[in-house]
Amino acid sequence: MVDSGAAQAQAQAQARAGGRSGPRRKKEIFAVSLELLAGQGYDAFTVEGVAQRSGVNKTTIYRWWPSKSELLRDALLHSGTLAFDLPDTGSLTGDLTELAARVEGLLAEPQTRAVVEAALVGAVRHPAMRELVTQFLEDRLGRHQPLFTRAVERGELPADLDSALLVDAVAGALWIRLLVRRRPVSEDFTGQLIALLADGISAARERAGRRRG
Numbered sequence: 381m382v383d384s385g386a387a388q389a390q391a392q393a394q395a396r397a398g399g400r401s402g403p404r405r406k407k408e409i410f411a412v413s414l415e416l417l418a419g420q421g422y423d424a425f426t427v428e429g430v431a432q433r434s435g436v437n438k439t440t441i442y443r444w445w446p447s448k449s450e451l452l453r454d455a456l457l458h459s460g461t462l463a464f465d466l467p468d469t470g471s472l473t474g475d476l477t478e479l480a481a482r483v484e485g486l487l488a489e490p491q492t493r494a495v496v497e498a499a500l501v502g503a504v505r506h507p508a509m510r511e512l513v514t515q516f517l518e519d520r521l522g523r524h525q526p527l528f529t530r531a532v533e534r535g536e537l538p539a540d541l542d543s544a545l546l547v548d549a550v551a552g553a554l555w556i557r558l559l560v561r562r563r564p565v566s567e568d569f570t571g572q573l574i575a576l577l578a579d580g581i582s583a584a585r586e587r588a589g590r591r592r593g
Contacts, residue, residue: 405434409436410455410461411459413452414455414456414459414495417455417499418491418498421498421501421502422502422506423506447508449509452509456516457516462486466523466524467527471534472527472537473578475530476574476577479527480550480570480573481570483554484558484565487554487558487559488558497559499513521544524547525543528541537584539588541581541584541588546581549577
């Protein structure tokens with residue numbers, strides 16, 4: 381007969397071990413999910429494929445994520461594949477230049493580029509994937525907000541300027557350059573892009589000043 385106290389202790393130990401392994405297993409699942417998304421696209425992506433590649437039972441995956449879109453949402457948001465530290469150079473122009481460099485660095489990696497391409501293609505064809513991409517972009521805009529808050533405090537940006545315009549302008553120009561035109565991003569290209577944005581920001585600041593006056 382198994383001692384009830386020993387059995388209870390063993391169960392508690394297993395539960396604690398499972399709790400510790402949960403984040404590690406999720407990290408592995410996220411990595412596999414993005415790898416399969418990049419290689420197969422959204423249409424061919426399946427939870428069963430993730431389970432087979434990761435070695436995690438599909439019932440466990442479905443318990444954590446009831447659908448493939450929810451799994452991909454968390455993989456995009458929390459895997460760290462598309463993440464980078466927010467720049468803080470002391471000026472808006474410097475921050476935007478560094479932001480462009482970090483976005484370019486991510487897209488220069490073949491695996492990361494493939495993930496972004498697969499996500500964008502899926503967003504065009506599938507409402508669920510479109511919602512995922514929208515959530516991802518909103519999450520990144522929220523993470524970038526301190527950059528623009530500092531710029532407002534320094535007087536470099538009018539307080540009512542929509543910061544999403546700047547993020548979309550920087551990221552969109554780089555995406556078109558790298559993913560569509562398939563051309564490298566030179567320092568000259570980045571410099572001209574930021575200078576163009578700086579001119580627009582200056583004009584917006586002047587308009588805001590005239591409204592206040």
